[in-house]
Amino acid sequence: MFFETALHHTWTDCCSVGALRALWEMEKDETLRAAFARGLQASADVAFQYLPLAQQFKLNDKSFFDPDWRKCMMPLWKPQQTEKQAQDIAHEQLRALGKQSPRRSLECTLVREPASAAWIVTLAPDPVILKQRAAEVERVIAHYDYQQLYCCTFFWVESAWWRLRSAY
Numbered sequence: 001m002f003f004e005t006a007l008h009h010t011w012t013d014c015c016s017v018g019a020l021r022a023l024w025e026m027e028k029d030e031t032l033r034a035a036f037a038r039g040l041q042a043s044a045d046v047a048f049q050y051l052p053l054a055q056q057f058k059l060n061d062k063s064f065f066d067p068d069w070r071k072c073m074m075p076l077w078k079p080q081q082t083e084k085q086a087q088d089i090a091h092e093q094l095r096a097l098g099k100q101s102p103r104r105s106l107e108c109t110l111v112r113e114p115a116s117a118a119w120i121v122t123l124a125p126d127p128v129i130l131k132q133r134a135a136e137v138e139r140v141i142a143h144y145d146y147q148q149l150y151c152c153t154f155f156w157v158e159s160a161w162w163r164l165r166s167a168y
Helices: 010-026 030-048 051-056 070-076 083-100 102-123 127-143 156-167
Strands: none
Touching: 010 030, 010 102, 030 102, 030 127, 051 102, 051 127, 070 083, 083 102, 102 127, 102 156, 127 156
16 A cells, blocks of 8 residues: 555644744733634644544554665656656655565655554644544554554654643
8 A cells, every 4th residue: 555645744844833832832922822722723633633644554564664764765866857746756756665665665654653643643732632643643643553653753742741641
C-alpha cells in the first residue's frame, strides 16, 4: 500500500505550533494571549482528526524498507524549467520510492502523522479539552512497537507523553 500524500501534513506544522505555544506562555497581554490560545486550539482541533491513523498501522507488518532512496529517485531527476515540471518529477520520484520501500510510506502516514498530531493536541492550553482528548493521545503513544520502526518520525510522542503528565 502506498500513500502518496497524507490528508494533512501535521508533521510540517509542529515547529510553528510549538513556537506559538512558547509565545502564548510568554505573553503578558491578555488580548494577544487569547488570540494565541485560539490558534493553538484550532491547530489541536485539526490535529486531533489524525490521531486515529495510528490504529491503521499493523504492528506485524513486514513491508520492505529500503533506506537508499537515491537508487530510485536520482535516475528520475532532470533539470526543470518550471514549477510544474519540478512538481511532476517530485511526484514521479515519490511513486518510485513508495514502490521501492513500501514500509517507508506506511510509517510516514501511519506513524509520523499521528505522532506529530498527538504532540500538537497536547500544545493547546485548555486543560479541560486536553483531559477529554488524553485517552486518544495515549492510544497513539501506546500503539507502536518502537523497536520495530525504521524511521524516527515518532519522536513527538515523548513530548506528548510529558505534556499529558504535566497537564493534570
